Amino acid sequence: MSKPPTEIRSDSPSRDFLWGAATSAYQIEGSPLADGAGPSIWHRFANTPGRVLNGDTGDIACDHYRRWHEDVALMAALGVNAYRFSVAWARILPEGTGRVNQAGLDFYRCLVDALLEQGIEPMLTLYHWDLPEALDTRGGWASDASPGWFADYAQVLYRALGDRVRLWITLNEPWVITAGGYLYGDLAPGHRSLHETPIVAHNLLRAHAAALASGRAEGIERIGLAVNLEPQYPASPSAEDIGATAHRDAFINRWFLDPVFLGRYPAEMETIFGSAWPRHSPSELDALRAPPDFIGVNYYSRSVVRADPTEQPVGARRVRQDARPHTAMDWEVYPQGLTDILLWIQGRYGNPPVYITENGAAFDDPPPVAGRLHDRQRVAYLRTHLRAASRALRRGVDLRGYFAWSLLDNFEWSYGYAKRFGLVHVDPVDRQRLIKDSGRFYRDAIRRYGRGP
Numbered sequence: 001m002s003k004p005p006t007e008i009r010s011d012s013p014s015r016d017f018l019w020g021a022a023t024s025a026y027q028i029e030g031s032p033l034a035d036g037a038g039p040s041i042w043h044r045f046a047n048t049p050g051r052v053l054n055g056d057t058g059d060i061a062c063d064h065y066r067r068w069h070e071d072v073a074l075m076a077a078l079g080v081n082a083y084r085f086s087v088a089w090a091r092i093l094p095e096g097t098g099r100v101n102q103a104g105l106d107f108y109r110c111l112v113d114a115l116l117e118q119g120i121e122p123m124l125t126l127y128h129w130d131l132p133e134a135l136d137t138r139g140g141w142a143s144d145a146s147p148g149w150f151a152d153y154a155q156v157l158y159r160a161l162g163d164r165v166r167l168w169i170t171l172n173e174p175w176v177i178t179a180g181g182y183l184y185g186d187l188a189p190g191h192r193s194l195h196e197t198p199i200v201a202h203n204l205l206r207a208h209a210a211a212l213a214s215g216r217a218e219g220i221e222r223i224g225l226a227v228n229l230e231p232q233y234p235a236s237p238s239a240e241d242i243g244a245t246a247h248r249d250a251f252i253n254r255w256f257l258d259p260v261f262l263g264r265y266p267a268e269m270e271t272i273f274g275s276a277w278p279r280h281s282p283s284e285l286d287a288l289r290a291p292p293d294f295i296g297v298n299y300y301s302r303s304v305v306r307a308d309p310t311e312q313p314v315g316a317r318r319v320r321q322d323a324r325p326h327t328a329m330d331w332e333v334y335p336q337g338l339t340d341i342l343l344w345i346q347g348r349y350g351n352p353p354v355y356i357t358e359n360g361a362a363f364d365d366p367p368p369v370a371g372r373l374h375d376r377q378r379v380a381y382l383r384t385h386l387r388a389a390s391r392a393l394r395r396g397v398d399l400r401g402y403f404a405w406s407l408l409d410n411f412e413w414s415y416g417y418a419k420r421f422g423l424v425h426v427d428p429v430d431r432q433r434l435i436k437d438s439g440r441f442y443r444d445a446i447r448r449y450g451r452g453p
């Protein structure tokens with residue numbers, strides 16, 4: 001494999017700020033078992049009747065595994081200077097540990113080299129929800145051995161791609177992995193256990209720390225953690241609503257960031273989980289302190305919170321803001337929440353480097369007409385959220401980049417293909433790509449504000 005070029009295309013935007021698009025393996029690749037890959041928990045979950053809307057699966061998805069050249073060309077046409085993607089663990093280690101599948105490594109190395117050829121900075125997410133099935137049968141993230149499995153997998157990738165990839169992310173959204181997969185059960189592996197949930201969260205934090213240490217040993221310098229953050233606002237100034245808001249803030253926003261930055265869990269967690277909350281020794285808590293080199297912020301919306309004892313385990317619920325616009329996911333469009341959460345990070349964790357690693361919206365797009373797709377709502381969403389990011393930048397937040405979610409319309413987990421987030425439309429039948437108006441808007445924004453929104 002030829003050494004990738006180091007020079008960056010002269011007309012690419014400033015390297016001071018990354019303008020990217022984001023995807024994940026299971027959501028776009030298809031060909032889940034090609035070239036020696038093993039099955040993941042999402043291959044099993046999506047092929048289990050009743051788990052995904054309309055019986056959709058990632059068996060084909062956007063067919064990116066075969067069309068990746070075309071998608072790199074799309075990124076170049078959009079003018080992005082960065083691309084965030086995830087690696088399917090089971091392509092690299094079909095049994096989750098042990099034997100390495102060289103064809104899997106080759107796929108990602110070719111993708112990375114093609115990105116670099118176009119002056120596009122790769123940002124590699126090691127884990128975006130698709131645990132090898134073989135490890136789930138050994139206990140999955142509930143197993144005490146899971147951090148070691150993850151660190152070994154990470155080391156294989158650090159050694160294979162560490163000379164080409166400069167930006168790494170250990171986990172995507174550990175809260176969603178935990179709550180979706182083990183508490184509410186709407187995501188793979190589909191468990192619903194109050195007792196298993198905090199154990200899984202603790203193992204994910206241990207896994208992040210182990211992968212960070214493994215990366216340091218391999219000389220990897222920029223390793224982040226991507227978290228879904230959702231600012232919480234009390235529905236009223238009552239003590240009940242303010243208390244409920246603090247609990248939901250701990251549950252969603254502080255559960256994972258406090259341990260890695262502060263070496264402790266939020267105090268509210270013991271109240272939320274009660275007897276299901278494990279006892280952690282001081283040394284166990286200190287071992288979680290593994291501050292990432294940057295935080296990846298995945299922002300979509302906020303919550304307005306009211307106390308509700310019937311909503312367990314948090315005792316709080318989101319109050320829909322009917323007077324405001326909502327996306328097709330029924331998430332309120334609230335750009336100020338992005339500014340607020342970025343300033344919150346700045347104040348609570350000492351202004352660490354931040355990338356907005358996901359921001360975008362699903363809308364019921366109109367069909368393409370004469371080669372154009374006028375997704376006006378998504379254009380408006382991007383415009384207002386870029387302005388919100390700019391407000392945070394101007395107040396000193398160390399914001400290093402923005403990645404739109406998502407490059408392509410893709411498999412939206414339990415919603416299947418019913419929810420579309422892409423800057424680029426993917427035809428549900430032949431998977432032809434068509435850049436939407438939002439993709440054109442994003443391209444123009446990059447050209448105009450190359451050094452940052």
Ligand SMILES: OC[C@H]1NNC[C@@H](O)[C@@H]1O
Nearest residue numbers: 024027173298358405412
């Ligand atoms: O729901 C939109 C996105 N949210 N963050 C994780 C991604 O995999 C989702 O598609």
